[in-house]
Amino acid sequence: MEKTSTDTLPLTMISSEERETICIFGTGDMGRSLGLRMLQCGYSIVFGSRTPRMSSLLPKGADVLSYSEAAQKSDTIIIAIHREHYDFLTALTEVLQGKILVDVSNNLKVNQYPESNAEYLAQLVPGAHVVKAFNTLSAWALQSGALDASRQVFVCGNDNKAKQKVMDIAHTLGLTPLDQGALRAAKEIENYPLQLFPMWKVPFYLSACLCVFFFIYCVIREVIYSYVNDKKDITFRMAVSIPNRVCPMVALILLAVVYLPGVIAAILQLYRGTKYRRFPDWLDRWMLCRKQLGLLGLGFAFLHVLYTLVIPIRYYVRWRLGNATATQAITKKENPFSTSTAWLNDSYISLGILGFFFFVLLGITSLPSVSNSVNWREFRFVQSKLGYLTLILCTAHTLIYGGKRFLSPSSLRWYLPSTHIIALIIPCTVLVIKFILILPCIDKVLTWIRQGWERSSKSSESAMNGKTDI
Numbered sequence: 001m002e003k004t005s006t007d008t009l010p011l012t013m014i015s016s017e018e019r020e021t022i023c024i025f026g027t028g029d030m031g032r033s034l035g036l037r038m039l040q041c042g043y044s045i046v047f048g049s050r051t052p053r054m055s056s057l058l059p060k061g062a063d064v065l066s067y068s069e070a071a072q073k074s075d076t077i078i079i080a081i082h083r084e085h086y087d088f089l090t091a092l093t094e095v096l097q098g099k100i101l102v103d104v105s106n107n108l109k110v111n112q113y114p115e116s117n118a119e120y121l122a123q124l125v126p127g128a129h130v131v132k133a134f135n136t137l138s139a140w141a142l143q144s145g146a147l148d149a150s151r152q153v154f155v156c157g158n159d160n161k162a163k164q165k166v167m168d169i170a171h172t173l174g175l176t177p178l179d180q181g182a183l184r185a186a187k188e189i190e191n192y193p194l195q196l197f198p199m200w201k202v203p204f205y206l207s208a209c210l211c212v213f214f215f216i217y218c219v220i221r222e223v224i225y226s227y228v229n230d231k232k233d234i235t236f237r238m239a240v241s242i243p244n245r246v247c248p249m250v251a252l253i254l255l256a257v258v259y260l261p262g263v264i265a266a267i268l269q270l271y272r273g274t275k276y277r278r279f280p281d282w283l284d285r286w287m288l289c290r291k292q293l294g295l296l297g298l299g300f301a302f303l304h305v306l307y308t309l310v311i312p313i314r315y316y317v318r319w320r321l322g323n324a325t326a327t328q329a330i331t332k333k334e335n336p337f338s339t340s341t342a343w344l345n346d347s348y349i350s351l352g353i354l355g356f357f358f359f360v361l362l363g364i365t366s367l368p369s370v371s372n373s374v375n376w377r378e379f380r381f382v383q384s385k386l387g388y389l390t391l392i393l394c395t396a397h398t399l400i401y402g403g404k405r406f407l408s409p410s411s412l413r414w415y416l417p418s419t420h421i422i423a424l425i426i427p428c429t430v431l432v433i434k435f436i437l438i439l440p441c442i443d444k445v446l447t448w449i450r451q452g453w454e455r456s457s458k459s460s461e462s463a464m465n466g467k468t469d470i
């Protein structure tokens, strides 16, 4: 696919094409950043200000005039002013008659005012064509050029010509305008930047719940159990040992949860015998936050690595080692070397290192700047094939670590199995189902379905009616 030149526009590039003049009201952060970007793209800029004098902060080449003088210089005026100060615009209604006013404002809270800022502006200046745009950008990103993940600009307005003009400007600035319809959509567009990490909410709550669950589970099974049964106080384990058990378990489960919706979707398609029926909403939403689940999982894996690296410098570990050596010296009994233990130990460490390496690789390739530079097939290869390899390595790492301990009846304490067994349920389920799905006889049917084949004639009809059939 060919990229437009504005897609990768460096900040210092000056377009040779001479474009029209655009007026910006307000010489604050947002006004200056938009102005700079527009100048670089070849527009002439005139700022409207209460105190019209050139300052070193303003981009070179721009003019600064009073609000009413500046408004006369252009048909397109960007209002880079906070909503609270809009009232002075009523005095300018005459000058603003028939002009395009671009509202870029945001609020501090969701639904702060009964009407959106853009609709409020339209009420204040009824003769102008108000268009909402650019509010999802940040002044900082505009200046630093760090717009990789956020080139999208939502645009809405009642006048189609005005809206198209603003979308053209956004295009020229190297942004991706998305038409959201009439000005009524402005409220939603204004609420959008106020949402705190919308895609991160579910992954975040899920990992928090998993952490709390595993932590309490470990405390009961290890600390409280030891205290009640052996009268031993090992509460200090809550600082490093137990977190180092919780982190890998949560990381492994989150990684498995990334691949679980994929296998559920495949089972649904096989069961329905068609791909032309919508997945349930929860599955769609789950699929959409897989990247966030994976990145959080990577975070926990990283913590696990750190906790593991500090083991040798811990007082408790040094004390135990020293004690064991002293006991051997006193009793003159040597602990014999066990090759099988050495093998098990080294293999689980090695599997862990490899698993972590591929996990990091997965995380890096999911970053927008990297995923933009690989094609769809490469991205699928990394996220699917390498993803499953990571899951296999991490599951094997946990299985070998638990080893024989899992199955011995002594590992049950108060009928509670080891945390490893619980943590392995989802990853093993995903891997087993995936293994069944890639068996040639099943894989063949699934591939047909994904290419549009349908099992029954009844569903063929629905295929012709489109994807929305339930």
Ligand SMILES: NC(=O)C1=CN([C@@H]2O[C@H](COP(=O)(O)OP(=O)(O)OC[C@H]3O[C@@H](n4cnc5c(N)ncnc54)[C@H](OP(=O)(O)O)[C@@H]3O)[C@@H](O)[C@H]2O)C=CC1
Pocket (backbone or CB within 6 Å): 025, 026, 027, 028, 029, 030, 031, 048, 049, 050, 051, 079, 080, 081, 082, 083, 085, 104, 105, 106, 107, 134, 135, 136, 137, 138, 139, 140
């Ligand atoms: N900063 C950002 O990253 C983003 C900002 N926005 C929106 O852009 C708009 C401007 O934001 P920002 O540039 O950060 O704000 P600033 O406070 O930095 O600038 C606002 C400007 O408004 C002008 N202004 C006009 N009338 C008044 C008044 N009565 N009191 C104070 N200032 C007045 C001033 O310009 P002068 O002194 O020249 O008259 C001032 O510089 C806001 O609506 C904001 O929500 C949207 C997205 C991102």
Ligand SMILES: [Cu+2]
Pocket (backbone or CB within 6 Å): 248, 304, 352, 397
């Ligand atoms: Cu580990």
